Amino acid sequence: MQIETTPLPGVLRITPQRFGDHRGYFAETYSARKLAEAGVETVFVQDNHSLSRRTATLRGLHFQAPPWAQAKLVRCGRGALFDVAVDIRRGSPTWGRWYGAELTEANGVQLLIPAGFAHGFVSRAPDTEIVYKCSSPYAPETEGALLWNDPDIGIDWGLGGAEPVLSEKDAAAPPLARFESPFGWRDAA
Numbered sequence: 001m002q003i004e005t006t007p008l009p010g011v012l013r014i015t016p017q018r019f020g021d022h023r024g025y026f027a028e029t030y031s032a033r034k035l036a037e038a039g040v041e042t043v044f045v046q047d048n049h050s051l052s053r054r055t056a057t058l059r060g061l062h063f064q065a066p067p068w069a070q071a072k073l074v075r076c077g078r079g080a081l082f083d084v085a086v087d088i089r090r091g092s093p094t095w096g097r098w099y100g101a102e103l104t105e106a107n108g109v110q111l112l113i114p115a116g117f118a119h120g121f122v123s124r125a126p127d128t129e130i131v132y133k134c135s136s137p138y139a140p141e142t143e144g145a146l147l148w149n150d151p152d153i154g155i156d157w158g159l160g161g162a163e164p165v166l167s168e169k170d171a172a173a174p175p176l177a178r179f180e181s182p183f184g185w186r187d188a189a
């Protein structure tokens, strides 16, 4: 399992080892022991799985506020997606900065996104399935959202001019300028 830092401190890029043979491949997609060896002690309590039927389906930017803030370990189970994390911790030196990576079933790459970051992704193939572990259970009363195409964040989703498929909630999310973050820079997750 390769665990690498990214240009956005706190967000990690994880690539599990794949053992290929004539049948296909095997990979440990989550290992508490290997993450702990790399200093990652996050305890996950819920697995999520969503299917996005159409290419350019965009879900995000979402988070849950404390005390139900969620760190996420994200991977693509089928198809391809571009996964994005945005630092929304007030006072953080990287406030409002984003990092994205292409996660595909073929590359097996994962992102570990700490609590205090908003998360979103856009599908890059039909019938794309995202699978991710969360460090807190679903708490809808603490859910928040940030506008996916806020120019002050400036995410390049790689849409190539395609109109994204959005939920009503996501289309109406506030931009950073009108956003009250529940996260402080040094808040515990």
Ligand SMILES: Cc1cn([C@H]2C[C@H](O)[C@@H](COP(=O)(O)OP(=O)(O)O[C@H]3O[C@H](C)C(=O)[C@H](O)[C@H]3O)O2)c(=O)[nH]c1=O
Residues within 6 Å of the ligand: 048, 050, 059, 060, 062, 063, 119, 120, 121, 137, 138, 167
């Ligand atoms: C997130 C969640 C949702 N639900 C139910 C609530 C709705 O009836 C239905 C769809 O929920 P939603 O439209 O919020 O799903 P997404 O737009 O994919 O939201 C997720 O997308 C971004 C990328 C995330 O990182 C979050 O996990 C989450 O916000 O699933 C649950 O029952 N449990 C849950 O943990």
